[in-house]
Structures are given as structure tokens and as C-alpha cells.
Amino acid sequence: MSQNHFRIALAGNANVGKSVIFNQLTGLHQHIGNWPGKTVEKAEGTLHFKGYTIDFIDLPGIYSLSTFSMEELVSREYIATEKPNLVINVVDASVLERNLFFTLQLLELESPLLVALNQIDMATKKGIVIDVEKAEKILGVPVVPTVAVSGKGVYRMLETAIEVIEKKRKTEPLKPRYGKEIEERIEDLTILLGKVELKYPARWVAIKLLEEDSEVEKEVRALSPEIVAAAERMRGELEQLHGHSCPTVVTCERYHVASMISEQIQTITEPLKTPLREKLHTATTHKIFGYPIMLATVLTVFIAIFSFGDFTSVLLGDTFFGLKPAFDSVLGTGIVGELVWGGVMEGIIGGVTIALPYILPFYFLLYIFEDSGYLSRIAFLMDNLMHKMGLHGKAFIPVMLSFGCNVPGCLGCRIMETPRERLLTAFVVTLVPCAATSVIILGLVGTYVGIGWALALYIINLIIIFVLGRIAFKALPGEPTELIMEMSDYRVPHIKTVAKQTWFRLREFIVMAFPLIIAGSFIIKVAEVANLLDPITNISSPVTVVWLGLPAVTGIALIFGVLRKELTLIMLATLFGTTNFALVMTPVQMVVFTLVVMLYIPCVATIGALVKEFGWKKALLITVSEILLALFVGGIAFRLLTII
Ligand SMILES: Nc1nc2c(ncn2[C@@H]2O[C@H](COP(=O)(O)OP(=O)(O)OP(=O)(O)O)[C@@H](O)[C@H]2O)c(=O)[nH]1
Ligand SMILES: [Mg+2]
Numbered sequence: 319m320s321q322n323h324f325r326i327a328l329a330g331n332a333n334v335g336k337s338v339i340f341n342q343l344t345g346l347h348q349h350i351g352n353w354p355g356k357t358v359e360k361a362e363g364t365l366h367f368k369g370y371t372i373d374f375i376d377l378p379g380i381y382s383l384s385t386f387s388m389e390e391l392v393s394r395e396y397i398a399t400e401k402p403n404l405v406i407n408v409v410d411a412s413v414l415e416r417n418l419f420f421t422l423q424l425l426e427l428e429s430p431l432l433v434a435l436n437q438i439d440m441a442t443k444k445g446i447v448i449d450v451e452k453a454e455k456i457l458g459v460p461v462v463p464t465v466a467v468s469g470k471g472v473y474r475m476l477e478t479a480i481e482v483i484e485k486k487r488k489t490e491p492l493k494p495r496y497g498k499e500i501e502e503r504i505e506d507l508t509i510l511l512g513k514v515e516l517k518y519p520a521r522w523v524a525i526k527l528l529e530e531d532s533e534v535e536k537e538v539r540a541l542s543p544e545i546v547a548a549a550e551r552m553r554g555e556l557e558q559l560h561g562h563s564c565p566t567v568v569t570c571e572r573y574h575v576a577s578m579i580s581e582q583i584q585t586i587t588e589p590l591k592t593p594l595r596e597k598l599h600t601a602t603t604h605k606i607f608g609y610p611i612m613l614a615t616v617l618t619v620f621i622a623i624f625s626f627g628d629f630t631s632v633l634l635g636d637t638f639f640g641l642k643p644a645f646d647s648v649l650g651t652g653i654v655g656e657l658v659w660g661g662v663m664e665g666i667i668g669g670v671t672i673a674l675p676y677i678l679p680f681y682f683l684l685y686i687f688e689d690s691g692y693l694s695r696i697a698f699l700m701d702n703l704m705h706k707m708g709l710h711g712k713a714f715i716p717v718m719l720s721f722g723c724n725v726p727g728c729l730g731c732r733i734m735e736t737p738r739e740r741l742l743t744a745f746v747v748t749l750v751p752c753a754a755t756s757v758i759i760l761g762l763v764g765t766y767v768g769i770g771w772a773l774a775l776y777i778i779n780l781i782i783i784f785v786l787g788r789i790a791f792k793a794l795p796g797e798p799t800e801l802i803m804e805m806s807d808y809r810v811p812h813i814k815t816v817a818k819q820t821w822f823r824l825r826e827f828i829v830m831a832f833p834l835i836i837a838g839s840f841i842i843k844v845a846e847v848a849n850l851l852d853p854i855t856n857i858s859s860p861v862t863v864v865w866l867g868l869p870a871v872t873g874i875a876l877i878f879g880v881l882r883k884e885l886t887l888i889m890l891a892t893l894f895g896t897t898n899f900a901l902v903m904t905p906v907q908m909v910v911f912t913l914v915v916m917l918y919i920p921c922v923a924t925i926g927a928l929v930k931e932f933g934w935k936k937a938l939l940i941t942v943s944e945i946l947l948a949l950f951v952g953g954i955a956f957r958l959l960t961i962i
Contacts, residue, residue, distance in 0.1 A: 323371045324483055325400075329393055329424065330408035331417050332356075332379025333806050335436040338466040338815065339408060340376035343476070347822045348376055349726060350815055351688035352806050353697075353715055355379065355733035360392055367476055375402065381416075383423045384531055388732060391533075397429050398518050403483045405429045406475070411441035411448055411463070412807070414584055418576040421457065422494045428519045431491060432482055433461045434475050439468075440807065445587040453583045458490040467812045496571040499559055503528065503552040510548060514541045528553060529565045595808040602695045603805075612699055615692070620776075623679045624760050624769060630675035631761065635897055638667040657843055660892065665839030668888035668897065669832055676757045677827055681820045684722045689811040693718055698805065707784065708791030709734070713743045717783075720750035722823070724920055727752075728927035738794055744932060745940055746787045748920040751779055754883040755916050762887055763912050767905045775909070779916055782951065831882050838878050838885055839892040851893075861949065866914060867956040868907050879915055881922055886915050906959045910952050918948030 328336040332354030341348055344363025349356045361376040377396060378389035397405055407424055409417040424431055435448060453461045460478045464471030481487040495501060507524035516523055518534075526534040527549035539546045553564035560567045602611055645663065649655035687693050693715060701711030712733055720727030727747040734740045751759060764772035845851050851874065855862075858873025866872075871893040872886075879886035894902045903911070919941055920928065928937035 322369060323373075324404070324480075325373045325375065325402040326404045326406055326479060326483075327375040327377055327397060327402040328406050328408055329377045329397060329420075330379060331381055331410065331420055334379065334408045334410040334417065335464075335466040336379065336408045337376055339406075339434065339436070339464070339472060339475075340374055341818075342466065342469055342472060343372075344374055347818065350819060351685070351693065352691040352809055353688065353694040354806070355389070355715075355730075358389060358392075358729055358732040360396055365476075368480070370480060381420060383420075383427060384526075384529060397424070398427060401429075403430065404432060404479055406432050406434050406479060408434045408436050408466075410437050411435045412437050412444050412446060414441075414446070414448065415573075415577050415580040418579055419573055422572055422576055425457070425459075425491055425494055426519075426522045426525060428491070428522065430482065431457075431459045431489075432475070432479055433457060433459060434471075435461055435463045436466050438463045438471075439465045440809070443593070444807075445589050446584055447587075448584045456492060456579055456582060458492045460487065460489065467815060494572070494575050496568070496575065499556060500528070500568065500571055503556065507545070507549060507552065510542075510545050511538070514538075514545070516541075524549075525568065528556070529568050530563075598808050599695070599805075602692065603698055608695070608699050612696055619683050619687075620773065621769075623676060623683065623756075624764050624772070626679045627676035627757075627760055628765055631671050631765075634675065635667070635671040638671060639897075653847065657840075657847070660846075660895065661840040661843030662836055664892050664895075665835045665888065666832070668839070668891045669835045669884075671897065672761050672888055672891065673754070673757045673827070673831070673884045674824075676760050677753050678820070678824060680753045680756060681722055681823045682816065684718075685816040685819045686811045687718075689809065689816055691806055691808045694805050703784070706791075707742065707746065707787030708794070709739060709742055709746075709787070713739070713746070716743055716747050717750055720747045720752060721756070722753055724748055724750065724752050724924040725927045728924060728931055731931065741932060741936065742787065742790055742794060744928060744936075745790050746783055748924055748928070748940055748944065749779070749783045749786065749917060751776065751916050752883065752921075754921070757884045758887045758912050758915050762899055762908050766900045766903075767908050771905075771909060775912060775916065778913070782917070782947075786947070831884065834881050835885060835888055838881075838889055842874065842889060842892050846893075865949065865953045865956075866910055867960065868911055868914075869903060872911055876914070876918065879921070880919055883915060883921055886911075906956065909959060910956045913955050914948045914952040916948075917944060917951060919945050 328340055330336055333352065333356075337348035337350050337357055340346065340361065340363065341350065343365045346361065346363040348361055355378075357376055357378045360378065363374050363376075365372045365374060375396065377393040380390045380393045382390060383394045383397075384390055396402070405424060407421050409421065421431075421433060433453070435450065435453070438448075441448065448463070450461050450463055460482060462471055462475040462478050464475055466472065478487070482489060496504070504521060504524045507527060508520045511520040511523050516538075518526075523534055523538065527538065527546070530553065535546055535549075538549075556564045556567055562570075602608055604611075642659070645659055646655060649658055696718060697711040697714040699711070700714040704711050704713050707713075715733065716727045716730035719730050724747060727750065728744055731740045731743045731747060734743050759772050759775050763775060842851070845854075851871070854877075855870040855873050858876075859870045862868045862873045862876070863870050872890065874893060875886045875890040878889045890899070891897045896902065899908065919925075925937055925941055928940060
């Protein structure tokens with residue numbers, strides 16, 4: 319790194335505000351929400367500040383520097399081996415003690431440190447006052463209070479960070495010390511470790527050996543098996559002395575130190591009456607009332623999205639199609655006019671009128687749910703049901719996120735503890751109707767068949783997910799891990815953050831989907847003019863017409879849907895030459911078509927995410943089984959609905 323070029327890593331527990339700070343500093347848009355485990359891979363962004371170029375690294379939230387989970391491994395490897403110039407330990411000031419547990423581990427790792435005491439506003443609301451000066455004195459590193467969502471303190475944090483890196487500010491990091499029996503053994507091990515070449519500080523390695531860290535043990539064994547043998551012996555001795563496993567003893571000792579420090583630096587005044595957020599928490603997680611509240615909330619959201627979408631869709635459609643005469647008068651109604659109107663304009667109109675009105679409120683409300691903390695309460699309520707699929711409530715978070723888009727849903731599977739649970743969750747997640755599928759459910763079935771049918775489709779989808787999840791569970795047996803989920807406090811959703819996230823999603827939709835929509839419509843129009851559509855529809859018609867009872871052109875629409883699911887409907891509008899689907903499809907056809915689209919294939923982006931997370935074989939397996947499932951369900955539905 320050159321003189322004015324630094325690397326700073328943001329590390330800390332999950333859900334403390336690292337990504338909010340990262341986004342603010344780098345202008346990037348990492349996923350933000352009020353539940354732990356959103357950031358799963360490290361992200362990098364650059365800031366130019368006072369003549370310095372600073373690369374920031376947003377690390378996944380972790381609770382320890384062990385290697386129990388992928389996130390812990392990612393974060394630890396980065397801090398320990400890439401050696402950033404500074405680690406900013408983002409701390410949630412409203413749960414100081416638990417956060418300090420991690421700070422102590424960073425101090426053990428001897429990384430250059432600055433503590434950002436974030437969420438001071440939440441701490442104040444809880445009656446917690448922190449003595450920053452004292453904290454600095456005890457920890458021996460700078461401590462800067464911040465409120466990331468409003469940017470308060472972030473500038474000072476940056477200035478201080480540079481002072482520390484430039485060594486203009488002296489630090490004397492605390493060297494955490496534990497009980498006598500442990501300390502003696504750590505010292506003995508450290509002396510032994512001093513004789514070999516290590517990439518980590520010797521004392522840290524000594525502690526990790528006592529904690530039975532398998533990665534560290536493997537590395538040390540390769541250098542000197544005797545040291546590992548000595549550590550094993552010492553672990554046995556400590557277990558004898560304390561009556562607990564050695565890693566537990568070390569954890570307890572560390573908690574004890576964290577607790578002593580937090581006692582010294584914070585004072586808590588109990589609020590006189592129960593705060594609203596706690597009342598809300600009690601009501602929404604109540605074992606009886608929690609469920610009707612959840613149902614009512616979800617239904618309200620559903621109806622709100624539908625009403626908004628339906629209203630704006632008609633309004634926009636009328637406005638745009640009102641432009642046709644003016645358009646015709648400029649380009650005429652010949653082949654050029656037809657290609658431009660049918661191939662380009664209708665695609666754009668389809669995108670704007672069919673998709674946007676539903677996608678916008680959808681994301682907005684989903685992010686409100688996410689940022690307030692209600693999402694993790696729903697996960698908690700769903701725990702019982704999820705257990706029947708061999709999963710636990712936490713799996714419901716990726717499921718809920720998938721209603722927005724399956725891609726974050728697939729990435730969110732990382733919050734599951736075991737590979738088996740991750741795969742099961744991914745399978746379930748890709749069956750969830752994403753916002754694009756909702757466009758079809760609401761825009762086609764909701765508008766032309768009835769809102770009740772749209773709701774029924776969601777319910778059928780959930781039932782299918784449940785049944786298949788259960789079958790997959792039987793095929794991949796294993797004990798589900800118990801739900802260990804930390805539920806962060808409710809917060810008033812930060813509207814700016816929510817609006818920003820909605821905007822990024824919307825922008826992504828416009829940037830990614832619109833070119834596809836326009837290209838798709840154009841190809842279809844050209845193929846139509848050149849009489850090329852028939853061969854394709856003929857090939858697909860045994861499936862579409864004979865088995866599913868759909869109009870033949872749906873074959874083409876379904877092919878486009880692999881790119882993005884809303885394309886199926888928009889392409890259908892182009893193929894039919896109208897957005898008034900009542901003229902060209904029967905209600906049964908609309909329901910069957912939507913069912914097929916809902917289940918038939920994860921879109922390319924989702925397949926990409928699956929390949930990345932699980933490898934192409936499993937991605938292919940999921941894809942093929944979902945195509946077969948969609949055709950099976952669609953065919954059955956067609957026959958059943960025709961009988962009725
Ligand atoms: N009130 C308040 N809320 C905050 C503050 N900083 C972050 N939040 C909220 O805290 C939640 C978590 O923020 P994130 O930035 O996603 O947390 P993270 O540390 O990146 O979390 P993971 O990626 O899951 O490890 C979000 O709901 C934020 O809006 C703050 O200073 N005050
Ligand atoms: Mg994050």
C-alpha cells in the first residue's frame with residue numbers, strides 16, 4: 319500500500335450497523351436489515367477522504383473468532399492474514415457486554431483497533447449511559463460514539479481512524495488477562511510457540527489451542543506436533559480443575575472480563591414504564607395472539623400492494639396507450655411503425671404498467687418489515703412449522719426475503735447452521751414466489767380472475783412448499799438444530815435506509831429488466847413479422863396446449879421467463895398485442911399459467927446464486943425437479959379446474 323492508501327476492515331457482531339456505516343462511506347449498497355447474518359461475504363468499497371484513499375471492507379457479523387461458521391472463517395482470515403491497517407470494531411452500545419466479548423478477541427489477535435460505539439441512540443432510549451473516556455482508558459484504543467443511520471459521529475470516526483493509522487495518536491491496547499490457572503498455561507504454550515514460525519500472534523494461538531480450534535490446531539500440528547500434545551494435556555488439566563470442557567472455561571473467563579469492563583463503563587437506569595417496543599415484542603411473539611397478528615399484518619400488506627398496483631397499473635396503462643394515435647401519426651402504421659410500437663414501446667409500456675406498480679410497494683413494505691425487526695419475529699413464530707420440514711424458524715428469514723427476490727433468499731441460506739439445512743432451505747426458497755412472480759399473480763390472476771384466487775395461489779404455493787420441504791427432509795434426514803436466534807429490539811424503521819434499499823432494487827429492475835424486456839419484445843415482433851413464431855409454438859404445444867390447456871403462444875412466453883419471471887407476462891402482452899388479458903385467456907388458463915410460472919424454474923439470476931452457493935450439480939437438480947413439478951401441478955390444476 320502506498321503512503322496515503324489504507325485498508326480498514328469493519329468487524330463486529332451481527333446486526334450492529336457495519337453495513338450502514340460501510341454504505342455511507344463507500345456509496346455502495348450492502349444489504350441492511352434488522353436481523354443478524356445479512357452480510358455473508360466480505361464486500362469492498364473505496365473512499366477518498368482528505369487526500370487519502372481508503373479501501374473499506376465490510377465483514378460478515380460474527381460472535382467469535384473461532385471457525386464454527388463460514389462467516390467466522392471469512393472474517394478471521396481477513397483480519398488475521400490480510401492484516402488491514404486498522405480494524406474498526408463496530409459495537410452495539412445497547413448490548414455492550416456481549417459485544418465486548420468480541421472486542422476482547424480482536425484485542426487478543428493484536429489487530430490495530432478502533433471501537434465505534436454505534437447505536438448510541440438506542441442505548442440512550444434503553445437508559446444506558448456509557449462513559450466513553452473510561453472506555454478508552456480501559457480498552458487502550460480510541461472509542462468513538464456513532465449513530466450510523468443518521469451519520470452522527472462517522473466523520474469523527476474517520477478522522478480518528480487516520481490518526482491511529484498515521485500513529486499520530488498513541489494507543490496502548492488492553493491485553494486481556496484471564497484466571498491464574500488458564501494464564502499459566504497460556505504463558506507456557508506461548509513460550510513453546512515462540513520457537514516456531516506463526517502467521518498469528520503466539521498468545522492468540524495459545525488461547526485458540528486451549529479453545530480446541532481445529533483450524534489452528536491443524537496448522538500448529540504441521541509445525542510441531544509436540545505443542546499440540548502439550549495443549550491437549552493442558553486442556554485435560556483445566557477440565558479436571560474446573561469440571562467443564564476447556565473451551566467452555568475459556569469462554570466463561572472471557573465473558574467474565576467483558577462483564578467487568580462493561581460494569582465499569584456503563585450505567586443503566588431502568589425505565590419507569592415498559593417501553594412500547596417491548597410491549598410490541600410481547601404481543602407479536604405471543605404464543606396465541608402472535609399468529610392472528612401475523613396473519614392480519616401479512617393480509618393487510620398483501621391487499622395494500624394489490625390495491626396500489628391495480629390502481630396505478632390501470633392509470634399508467636391508460637395514459638400510455640392514449641399515446642398510440644399520436645405515435646401512429648408520426649411513424650405511420652406500416653412495418654416500421656409496427657416494429658417500433660409493437661417491438662419497443664409495448665415492451666416498455668408492459669414493463670412500466672405491469673411490473674413497476676407491484677414491485678415498488680412490495681419492496682418498500684418488505685424492507686419496512688425487515689428494518690423494524692418484525693421479520694425475525696415471524697421467523698420465531700414459524701419455528702414449529704419449520705421443524706416439520708427439518709428446519710427451524712430461522713429458515714423463514716430467507717423464505718420471507720425470497721418473496722422479494724430469490725437471490726438474497728439463496729444467499730440468506732448461509733444463516734443456517736449445517737450444509738444439510740442450507741440445501742433444504744435453498745430448495746424451499748426457490749419455490750417462493752418472488753416479486754416478479756407476484757406481478758403475475760396479482761397483475762393477471764388478481765386483476766382478471768379475482769383477488770381471492772390470487773390469495774389462493776399464494777396459499778397453494780405455501781402448501782406445496784411445506785409438502786415438498788417435508789419430502790426433502792425425509793430424503794435428507796438429520797436432526798434439525800434448535801432455534802438459536804437472537805432477536806434484536808424493535809426499531810422505528812429508518813425511512814431513508816428503507817427508501818434507499820427500495821430504490822436500489824427498483825434501479826436494478828430498470829437497469830436489468832428493461833433492456834431484456836425491450837430486446838425480448840423486439841425479437842418477438844421481428845419473429846412474428848417474419849412468420850417464425852409458429853415453429854416454436856408447434857414444438858411446445860404438446861406441453862402447453864395439450865397437457866396444460868394454455869394458448870400456444872405461452873410456450874414462447876415461458877421460454878423468456880427463464881431470464882426474468884415477469885417477462886412471461888410482459889411477453890405475453892406483446893404476443894397477444896394487448897395488456898387486456900381477459901380478451902385472450904380464460905380464467906382457468908390464467909390460473910394454470912400463473913401456477914406454472916410460479917413453480918417452473920428459478921430464473922437465471924437465482925440459478926447463478928444456487929451454483930455459487932451449492933455447485934452446479936445441486937443447482938441443476940433443483941432446477942430440473944422444479945420444472946417437472948410445475949408441469950405436473952399445472953396439468954393437474956387444468957384438469958381439476960375444468961371439471962369444476
Ligand atoms: N437506531 C439505530 N439503528 C441502527 C444504527 N445503526 C444501524 N442501525 C440499524 O441496525 C440494523 C442492522 O444494521 P446493518 O448495517 O445491516 O448491520 P450489520 O452489522 O451489517 O449486520 P450483519 O450484516 O447482519 O452482520 C438495521 O436495521 C439498521 O437500520 C444506529 O446507529 N441507530
Ligand atoms: Mg452487514
